Structure formats: C-alpha cells, structure tokens
Amino acid sequence: MDIGRFKQIAFLLVLLSGFACLAAQRFQIRAFAEPTIIGKDEQLTFTIEISGEKGFRAETPKVPELKDFVFRNMMTTTSTQFSIINGRMSESLTKSFVFNLLPKRPGNLSIPSFDMVINGKSYNTDVVSVRVLDSSIAGKSPSQQARPYGYGQRMPLFMPDPFDLDLGFEPVGEMSIVAIPDKKSVFVGEPLLVTYRLYTTQPVSALELKEEKDFGGYGKEVYSEPSRLNFETTKFKNQRYQTAVIKTLAISPNRAGVIELPRITAVAQIGRMGLFTQSLQSESVSINVKELPLDNKPPDFTGAVGSIKVSESMEKSLVRIGETLEYRLIISGNGNFNQFSNPEYPAQQSFRIAIPVTENKVQAGVSGTRTIIYTLIPKHEGKYKLPGVSFNWFDPAKESYQSFKSVPNNVEVKQGNVLTYISNVFQKDNIRTLTPFNPKHEYKSSKLFINSPLYWMLTVLFILSLVPSWLYSRNKKLKDTDPDLAAQRSSDKILRKYLKQAEKSAMDYSKEFYPHAEKGLMRYLSDKYHIPHRLSIQEKLYQMRLKGLDEELIQKLEEFLKRCQEARYMPGGFNEQVLSEDLIALKRVIREFTKLSYTRKIFQW
Amino acid sequence: MKSRNISLTTAIFLLIFFFFTANLSAQQGNGSEQTPDYETALKTLLALEQKGIVNADLYNQIGLSYYHQGLMGKAVLYFLRSLRLESNHKEARNNLEYAFSQSLDAELYPQPTFLADLFRKGIDFFSLNTLAIITLIILVLTILCLHWLLQSPHGEEKTVQVMWLLIIGFILVLCSVLLAFKYKDYNNINKAVIIGQMADGCSGPGEEYGNLFTVHAGLIVHISRMDKDWALVTLPNGGAGWVHASVLERVKP
Numbered sequence: 058m059d060i061g062r063f064k065q066i067a068f069l070l071v072l073l074s075g076f077a078c079l080a081a082q083r084f085q086i087r088a089f090a091e092p093t094i095i096g097k098d099e100q101l102t103f104t105i106e107i108s109g110e111k112g113f114r115a116e117t118p119k120v121p122e123l124k125d126f127v128f129r130n131m132m133t134t135t136s137t138q139f140s141i142i143n144g145r146m147s148e149s150l151t152k153s154f155v156f157n158l159l160p161k162r163p164g165n166l167s168i169p170s171f172d173m174v175i176n177g178k179s180y181n182t183d184v185v186s187v188r189v190l191d192s193s194i195a196g197k198s199p200s201q202q203a204r205p206y207g208y209g210q211r212m213p214l215f216m217p218d219p220f221d222l223d224l225g226f227e228p229v230g231e232m233s234i235v236a237i238p239d240k241k242s243v244f245v246g247e248p249l250l251v252t253y254r255l256y257t258t259q260p261v262s263a264l265e266l267k268e269e270k271d272f273g274g275y276g277k278e279v280y281s282e283p284s285r286l287n288f289e290t291t292k293f294k295n296q297r298y299q300t301a302v303i304k305t306l307a308i309s310p311n312r313a314g315v316i317e318l319p320r321i322t323a324v325a326q327i328g329r330m331g332l333f334t335q336s337l338q339s340e341s342v343s344i345n346v347k348e349l350p351l352d353n354k355p356p357d358f359t360g361a362v363g364s365i366k367v368s369e370s371m372e373k374s375l376v377r378i379g380e381t382l383e384y385r386l387i388i389s390g391n392g393n394f395n396q397f398s399n400p401e402y403p404a405q406q407s408f409r410i411a412i413p414v415t416e417n418k419v420q421a422g423v424s425g426t427r428t429i430i431y432t433l434i435p436k437h438e439g440k441y442k443l444p445g446v447s448f449n450w451f452d453p454a455k456e457s458y459q460s461f462k463s464v465p466n467n468v469e470v471k472q473g474n475v476l477t478y479i480s481n482v483f484q485k486d487n488i489r490t491l492t493p494f495n496p497k498h499e500y501k502s503s504k505l506f507i508n509s510p511l512y513w514m515l516t517v518l519f520i521l522s523l524v525p526s527w528l529y530s531r532n533k534k535l536k537d538t539d540p541d542l543a544a545q546r547s548s549d550k551i552l553r554k555y556l557k558q559a560e561k562s563a564m565d566y567s568k569e570f571y572p573h574a575e576k577g578l579m580r581y582l583s584d585k586y587h588i589p590h591r592l593s594i595q596e597k598l599y600q601m602r603l604k605g606l607d608e609e610l611i612q613k614l615e616e617f618l619k620r621c622q623e624a625r626y627m628p629g630g631f632n633e634q635v636l637s638e639d640l641i642a643l644k645r646v647i648r649e650f651t652k653l654s655y656t657r658k659i660f661q662w
Numbered sequence: 663m664k665s666r667n668i669s670l671t672t673a674i675f676l677l678i679f680f681f682f683t684a685n686l687s688a689q690q691g692n693g694s695e696q697t698p699d700y701e702t703a704l705k706t707l708l709a710l711e712q713k714g715i716v717n718a719d720l721y722n723q724i725g726l727s728y729y730h731q732g733l734m735g736k737a738v739l740y741f742l743r744s745l746r747l748e749s750n751h752k753e754a755r756n757n758l759e760y761a762f763s764q765s766l767d768a769e770l771y772p773q774p775t776f777l778a779d780l781f782r783k784g785i786d787f788f789s790l791n792t793l794a795i796i797t798l799i800i801l802v803l804t805i806l807c808l809h810w811l812l813q814s815p816h817g818e819e820k821t822v823q824v825m826w827l828l829i830i831g832f833i834l835v836l837c838s839v840l841l842a843f844k845y846k847d848y849n850n851i852n853k854a855v856i857i858g859q860m861a862d863g864c865s866g867p868g869e870e871y872g873n874l875f876t877v878h879a880g881l882i883v884h885i886s887r888m889d890k891d892w893a894l895v896t897l898p899n900g901g902a903g904w905v906h907a908s909v910l911e912r913v914k915p
Contacts, residue, residue, distance in 0.1 A: 412730075415764075491760050492753040494726045496703050500710055500717040503747060507794040507845060515798060519805050523812075530812040537816045 084109025084175065088182035090158075090168055096190050097163045098295045105171060105182055108151040115152050118173035118182075125166040126158040157258075159295070160189040231296070232257040232325060234303065234339040236318055242345040245310055246362035246393045247453045248423040250280055251318050253303045253339055255325070258296070261286065263326040264303060267336075274316035274346070276395060280305040280421040307421040309393045313348040317341060349451055353458050359400060361450035363392020363423075367461035369445055377471045382408075382433040384466070386446055387426060395422035400446045402431045407441055407470065409434040411490035432490050435470040443468050548584030552577050552647065563640045566633045571621040574643050578614070582650065594618055610649050617646050700730040718748040725757060735857030735879035735911075737761055742855065742882070742913045746848060749786040766878040770899045790844050797837040804830045853913040854895070856881045856905070863903025867892035874903040885910070 087106045095101050107115045120128050160166060168185040233256050240249045255264060264286060271277070286301040303323065310316055320339045327333040349362070365388055372383040384402070388394075394417070402410045411432040419425035433443070445463025452459050506512050536543040555577020562570035579597060583590050588600045601611055620639060624631045704727035710720055725740030738761050744754035762768060774782065788796065807830055811823040859879050864871040867889040875897070877883075883895040883905075892904045 414760075491726060491729065491757050492722075494700070494703070494723065494730065496707055496723040496727075497719070500715050500720040502715045503717055503791075505794075505848075506791045507841070512794060512798065516801060519798075519802055523805060523808055526809050526812050533813075534816050 084113050086173075086175075086180055086182065088171065088185060090185045090187050093186070094188045094190065095160065097160060100157055100159050100296055101187060103156040103158055103168050103185065105154045105156075105173065106151060107153075107175060108149060111150040113150065113176050115176075116174040118154055118171045120156065121169045121171060123158070123169065125161050125164075126168065127161060128156065128158060157296070160187070163189045163191045165189075231298075232259055232261070232335055232337060234321060234323060234337050236320070236339045236342040238308075238318060238342060238344055240344065242347065243310060244347050244362055244451065244453045245313050245349050246360060246396055246451070248307055248309045248363065248391065248393050249344065250305055250423070251308055251342075252305045253321055254300050255286065255303050255323075255337075256291075256298045256300050257325070258298060259325075259327050259335075261288075261299075261325045261327060265324045265326075266303065266321060267324060268322040270320045270322070272317040272319070274310060274312045274314070275318075276309045276311060276422075277319060278307045278395070278421040278423070280307040280423065307423040309396055309422070310344070310346040311396070313346050315343050316346055317343045350456070350458075355449040355458055355460060357400065357447065358449045358451075358458065359397045361388070361392055361397035361448070362453060363390055363450065364452060364454060365390040365392045365450045365459070367448050367450075369461075369463050371443070371445075371466040371468070374467060375469050375471065376435055378435055378438065380435070381411075382435065382468065384431040384433060384443070384445060386429045386431070386448065386463075388429070388448065389426040391424045392450065393423065394419045394425065394427055397450075399429050400448050402433075402446050403444055405433070405441075405443070407435060407437045407439060408443075409436060414490060438470050438472055440467065440469050442466070544584050544587065548581045551584060552581035555580065556643075556647070559643065560640065563636055566636055568624065568631045570636060570639070571624045571631075574639075575618060575621040575625075578617075578643070578646070581647075582614075585650070606653070610646075610653075613642075613649070614646055617642055700727045703727055704731070716747065718744040718751045718754065721747070722751060722754040722757065725754070729757070729761065733857075733879070734761060734765070735855055735859075738765075738880040738882070739855040739857060739911055739913065742853070743915065745786075746913060748789040748791075749844070750789050750792070755786070761880055765880045767881045770877070770881065770897055770901075772899060785840065785844065788840075788844075790841075790848055793837065793841050793844060797834070797841050800830060800834045800837050804834045807831075849914065851912060851914050852885045854883055854885050854893075854910045855913065856883060856909055857911045858909030861905045861909040863895070863897075863901070863905050864892075865903065867894070867904045871904065875901060877905075883910070885912070 085108050087108075088104070089106075090101050090103045092101060105118055107113065158168070166187050166189055168187060170181045170184055173180050173182070235254050235256055236251055237254060238249050238251045240247075243249050255261065281302075282304045283302055286303075288299045288301045291298055291300045304321065306319060308318065320341060322336070322338045325335050325337060327335060368387045368389075370385045370387070372385075376382045386400070399413050399415060402413070404410065411434065414430045414432070416428040416430065417425070419427060431446070443466045445466060447463060448461045450459055451457070532543065532546075535546070555573050559570050559573035559577060562568075562573055575594075579594060580590065582588065582601070583592075583597060586601060586604055586606075588597050592600065598611060598615060601614075602608070617639075620642070624639075704724065707720060707724045707727060711724065721740045721744035725737045725744065728734075728740060729737035738758065741754045741758035741761065744751050745758065748754075762771065804827070807823065807827040811820060811827055814820050814823055856877055856879055861877050862873050863875040863877065865874055877897065881897070883897055885893045885895055886902065887894040888907065889904070891907050893907045893910055894902060894904050895910070896902045
C-alpha cells in the first residue's frame with residue numbers, strides 16, 4: 058500500500074467520524090395530541106417525544122397557561138433501543154412527556170407551544186389543534202380518528218401503553234382505592250358486600266394490603282380476595298383507568314344509624330421492577346342502617362335477616378328404643394348466617410333432644426346453606442306426633458317478618474332389640490352430638506400406677522425371683538452332669554459353715570471349737586467321699602481306708618478327732634493355750650484333704 | 663349331651679337379653695331436658711380441680727361446661743386432659759372429636775391413613791394404668807415361662823417352653839414399648855391448645871414481624887421453643903410460627 062492511498066483512507070475515516078459526532082448531537086422532537094377529535098367530556102393526551110442517541114438531557118417541560126384545557130396530570134416514559142447497522146451498534150433513547158388534558162369547551166381548540174430545555178438549550182413545540190365535539194365520540198375506532206403530528210416529520214405511533222413500560226418510569230398518574238358497597242341502605246343484620254377496587258393510570262406490578270381500619274357497628278368477613286390483580290380497562294369520570302378487585306368484604310351491620318365501612322390501606326409497587334411505591338387508602342364510605350321494625354316481630358325471632366328459604370326433613374317414621382332419629386332444618390339463601398342462633402326444638406316427654414349439630418356450607422357467613430341436625434333419642438314406646446321447629450326471619454326485600462312452621466311428623470317408637478344395639482356399635486364413629494353434661498358431686502383422684510413404688514417393687518421382685526430359680530437349676534444340672542463336683546461343692550459349703558463357727562469359737566477361746574470342728578470335718582468328708590452320715594466316726598474312717606485314701610492323712614485325721622474327744626469329754630482335756638495349735642492342725646488336715654482330688658484352693662486362711 | 667348344649671345356648675341368650683335390657687333402661691334413664699346452669703356447675707367443678715383432684719370424668723365435665731359457654735379452646739384443653747389420664751375415655755374422645763368437627767381450623771388436621779388411624783386407636787384402647795397392669799402381668803407370665811424353662815429336666819426337649827417364652831416375650835416387648843410411648847406422651851409438656859378466640863402466627867417473636875397465619879380457639883399445637891412471652895408453635899399441618907404465649911395453654915397442667 059503506498060502512502061498516498063493510506064492518506065486518502067485516513068481522510069475518509071476522519072470525515073466519517075466527524076459526521077458521526079455531528080449526528081450524536083442531533084435529536085428529534087415531536088409533539089402530538091391523541092385523539093385529535095374528542096367529545097367535550099373526554100380526555101386527550103398531549104405527548105412531547107424527544108428521540109436521539111443516548112446522552113441528551115431533557116428537562117421536564119413546564120405547562121404553559123392553558124385557556125381551553127384543564128391540566129390533569131403528567132407522566133414521563135423513557136425507552137432505549139439498540140440497533141446494529143452494517144456492523145455498527147447504535148443506542149437510541151426516546152423520552153416522552155405525556156400530559157392528560159381535559160377540554161373546557163367544544164370547538165376547534167389549540168394546545169399552545171410548550172417550552173422545553175434539552176442539553177441546556179431552549180426549544181418550543183408547535184401549536185397543536187384539536188377538535189372538540191359537543192357530543193361524545195366514544196366508541197369510534199382509533200383509525201377513524203385523525204392522528205396529528207407535531208414538530209417531527211415522522212407520523213407518530215400510538216402512544217405507548219404505560220402498563221407495558223418498565224424502564225425509567227416516574228409515577229405521576231392517578232391511583233386510588235374505591236370501596237363500592239352493593240347497598241347503600243340496609244337493615245340491622247342485613248348483609249352487604251363491599252368491593253374494594255384499585256383504579257390506576259399507572260402500571261401497578263404489585264399491591265400489598267397493609268391495614269384494615271374498622272369503625273365498629275358491624276361484623277365482617279372476607280368474601281373473596283383474589284390472589285392476583287386482574288386488571289381490566291374501564292372509564293371512570295371520563296378517564297381511562299385500569300381497575301382490579303382487591304378484596305370483597307361481607308359486612309353484617311349490628312346497629313342502626315350511619316356506619317362507616319372499613320377503610321383499607323395498601324402500598325402499590327409501580328412498574329414491572331417495582332422501583333416506585335405509593336401508599337393508598339380507600340375513601341371513606343358510609344351506609345345507612347335501619348332498625349328492624351318492631352311491628353309483627355315474632356317472639357321467637359332469633360335474629361336472622363336475609364332472603365332465606367327454609368325446608369325440613371325427618372329421617373324416618375319408625376324408630377326403635379336405642380336408635381336415634383334425625384330431624385334436619387335446612388336454611389339456605391343470602392343472610393346473616395353468623396348472627397342468628399339455632400331455633401330450639403320443643404321439649405318432648407318421650408324423647409331426649411341432643412344439642413343440635415350445625416353443618417355450614419356458607420360463604421363468608423352471608424350466602425349458602427346451613428343444615429341444623431336435631432338428634433332425638435326415644436325413651437318410651439308409642440306413637441307420637443313430633444312438632445318440629447319454627448323459624449322466623451326478616452326479609453329486607455319484603456320489609457316484613459317471614460315464618461316457617463314445621464309440619465308435624467308422625468313417628469312410631471318400638472322396643473329395641475339386639476340388632477339395634479349392634480347397629481349402634483357400628484355407628485359409633487358417626488359423632489353427631491356431645492355427651493350429656495352430668496357432673497357428680499365427688500370425684501376420686503386417680504393415680505398413675507406406673508408412678509407408684511409398689512409397681513416397681515413388684516417388677517423388681519418378679520425379676521429377682523429368677524435368681525434362686527437359676528441357681529437351683531444350675532445345681533440341679535451340675536448334679537446330673539457331674540455328681541462328684543456337685544458333692545464337692547456341697548461339702549465345701551458345709552465345711553465353710555462349720556469352720557466359720559469353729560474359728561469364731563477359737564478366737565473366743567471357747568470349748569465349743571471342738572464340736573464345731575469335729576462335726577464340720579466329718580460332714581465334709583462324708584459328703585466328699587459319699588459316706589453315709591449315720592455311720593459312727595470309726596466306721597467313717599474305716600470306709601475311708603476302704604476307699605484307699607492316704608493312710609498317713611487318715612492317721613492325722615484320727616489324731617485330730619481324738620484330740621477333740623479328749624478336749625470335750627476328758628476332765629482337764631480343754632486347754633486354752635493349745636486351742637490355737639488345734640486350729641492350725643485342723644486347717645492343715647482340711648488343706649491336705651482338699652488337695653487330694655482338687656487342686657483348686659477352696660479356703661484361703 | 664344334646665340337652666346340655668341347648669341349656670347352654672339358652673343361658674347365653676338369656677344373659678344377652680338381660681344385658682341389653684339393662685343397657686336400654688340405662689339409656690332411657692339418662693335424659694334430662696332442663697338446661698343446666700353451666701356457669702355455676704363450672705365453678706363447682708373448677709373448685710374440685712383446685713383441690714387437687716385429678717380425674718378424667720371431672721376434666722371431661724369441665725370441658726363440656728366450657729364448650730356450652732362457647733369457650734372452645736378451654737373445652738378442647740380439658741377433653742385432652744381427660745384423655746391424657748385415660749386415653750380410652752369414650753366420652754372425652756367423643757366430645758373432642760365433636761369439638762374438632764366444629765373447629766374453624768378443622769382442615770389443618772391431616773386426614774390419617776387407615777393404618778395410622780388403626781394404630782392410634784390401638785394405642786388409645788388402653789389407658790396408661792391398664793397398660794401398666796397388662797405389662798406387669800405379661801412380665802409375670804414371661805418370668806413364669808423362664809422358670810418353666812429353667813426347671814425343665816436336663817436333656818429333655820424344651821421347644822414348647824422356648825416357643826411360649828418367645829411369644830410372651832414379644833408381647834412383653836410390645837407392651838413395654840407402648841407403655842414407654844404412652845408415658846412419654848403423658849409427660850409431654852409441649853402439647854398445647856390455642857385458648858384465645860383467635861391467634862396470629864408471626865414470622866418472629868414479636869408483633870413487628872409479619873403475619874403468617876391466623877388460627878382459632880381449640881387448635882392443638884406443639885410448642886417448639888419459648889422466647890419471653892412468645893412461643894414458636896408447630897401446627898397440625900406442619901406450619902410453624904410465633905404466637906403470643908397468653909393465647910396458649912399447655913395440656914399438662
């Protein structure tokens with residue numbers, strides 16, 4: 058590439074960028090009214106739209122003195138548009154100021170020029186003409202209406218719907234909560250529905266109900282509360298609004314006079330991003346509540362007011378003692394279901410009347426069906442004419458008291474049988490009534506057995522009874538499997554007992570040492586070598602010799618036994634000084650005998 | 663032999679007849695149409711309770727008095743106290759279920775499955791005292807079986823003894839587990855009832871926290887935690903929130 062060609066290209070690039078800079082400084086201002094032909098009670102929007110590359114700064118235009126129009130409100134919208142043309146990305150910005158104007162009179166009217174400042178420089182819009190007709194032109198399609206244009210050369214599009222915008226929106230429009238009662242004048246107890254609607258010209262993304270202020274004189278319940286705002290377009294005072302039901306309350310006035318309906322407070326989030334919030338409170342709305350007429354008021358009137366239908370049904374005409382009979386009173390329609398009590402079933406000689414059970418299928422306590430179930434329990438056999446109940450209510454539409462009188466029902470009561478009882482057993486889960494209130498004068502305090510010491514003592518005692526049984530069973534098993542070992546253990550036990558006594562006597566220098574020692578030793582040896590106890594000492598020694606025991610050991614035993622005999626029976630045979638020597642001799646004899654067949658040491662003296 | 667069978671059958675029928683006749687007479691004699699003075703009766707019953715009398719019938723009657731005076735929360739509380747002492751108290755069970763059916767929060771109680779319902783009925787069939795006695799008897803039987811097994815001659819076949827021991831031992835384990843379960847439930851201090859007409863459940867222990875739910879008198883809840891005057895409760899449907907302690911009363915007095 059030569060230098061001359063490079064210079065040409067560089068020049069072109071500089072030229073293009075210069076044009077680009079110039080273009081960045083340019084913006085377009087358009088002013089237009091929509092619609093341009095309107096009825097005298099209709100509202101128009103006058104829009105000033107500034108569009109250009111991002112970076113311009115437009116101040117909110119001041120509204121000039123309007124001779125022919127009333128200025129209602131203004132809102133601004135901003136939108137950004139990205140475009141890529143020939144690989145170059147551009148970002149354009151459009152800012153609109155939308156003024157809502159209401160014409161003062163019919164005729165050809167002009168919207169004067171608006172002054173505005175953009176990037177520090179002043180600009181004026183053109184005067185826009187509007188034709189205001191004497192009659193309303195509502196219903197005409199937008200295409201039938203002329204679309205004027207202002208400063209810009211391009212024909213404007215429809216005004217952007219503010220509910221579809223989310224960027225750069227500033228809340229300036231109208232918004233309110235309106236309480237709409239379905240009746241303005243009611244009787245005490247006559248329910249009415251109050252619908253709370255949100256009216257807005259702004260794009261509400263969310264509404265948070267904050268508080269419900271009550272003024273007394275009524276009972277209320279939520280009739281419906283939608284989970285989302287379902288907007289619909291409506292005209293209210295000649296202004297296009299978006300409206301949605303927030304809540305419907307069922308109000309049942311309980312005193313006469315003028316009562317103010319609940320006012321609700323909410324916070325609306327505006328725009329999809331919910332960047333702006335606005336607090337709202339419903340307007341104060343009152344209704345007139347009339348007292349129920351005293352003329353012809355039935356004595357057993359329980360307070361029911363509304364448009365009510367009453368019917369009845371008796372379950373059966375034949376009942377047995379032990380069975381129950383159900384009488385149903387069905388009250389349906391629109392009324393103050395939460396404000397009247399159940400009529401009482403007249404007392405009967407031959408029937409016990411249980412407390413009635415109420416089944417409600419009522420919405421918000423004002424519309425639906427209430428079934429009152431009276432359970433009658435027959436006491437005596439016979440044929441009876443049951444009167445049923447009477448129910449009175451006040452009908453606000455007729456402005457008079459209405460009455461329902463039950464037709465007497467013929468019922469036959471027969472003696473109960475086994476089947477009656479069985480069928481009652483199977484019907485136990487079907488709970489229709491409370492048990493009778495039948496308090497006693499005295500009650501015994503019940504104690505928890507598991508907390509008593511007796512319970513745990515018995516438990517431990519029973520468990521401990523296993524120990525002797527186990528020991529006994531173990532000995533028994535040992536006798537069966539190893540009789541020698543069993544005999545040895547038995548003799549050890551006996552020896553231990555007698556020797557303990559002997560040792561004690563020795564410590565006390567008592568003569569009793571010798572009989573204990575002799576008896577213990579011989580019993581031990583008898584058990585050990587299976588020698589009968591009934592034999593004399595000499596015979597036992599003989600038996601031992603026969604069993605082939607060590608002669609030297611038998612002689613030692615014989616000597617010790619002789620010593621015992623001497624100490625016990627010979628005069629002067631007992632000597633306290635030799636007692637300890639005899640004890641040692643005894644231990645020596647026992648040790649040697651125990652060594653004979655078992656290496657295990659039984660005694661550790 | 664044939665005539666003996668006939669006499670036995672006749673005797674059984676006669677017994678059944680006398681039983682039902684007595685039952686029906688008792689039913690006939692129960693009724694009284696006069697509306698009792700619940701307020702006065704309640705005062706008398708509460709005075710008995712304050713004397714320290716702990717009795718399932720007394721609690722049931724107190725519950726009924728409260729119910730008839732429109733105090734659903736207190737009524738449910740006392741029906742539960744009655745069942746706490748005697749889970750097989752038929753009247754209290756009936757009244758509690760009736761109160762549930764009238765409760766504004768009835769839909770918060772989950773519908774038990776057939777097996778769960780059967781299990782609950784099985785547990786409730788025996789009161790704590792009855793179950794304690796049954797367990798003791800089963801323990802004695804188990805010990806007798808053990809004695810039998812221990813004292814059986816050495817070398818003899820012991821299959822029958824072992825079989826009985828296993829069967830009775832299994833019943834003993836079952837009864838012991840059930841007894842422990844019931845005893846734990848008896849001492850449960852976290853079971854409570856909403857006694858205020860309405861209670862708001864908040865997301866934190868204070869009125870400044872957001873409202874999560876509103877419950878009504880008579881709803882049974884479980885207290886998980888206390889924070890000064892606020893209790894974190896779990897609802898029967900598993901939901902949880904903080905309610906002011908003044909609207910609650912524990913079932914265990």
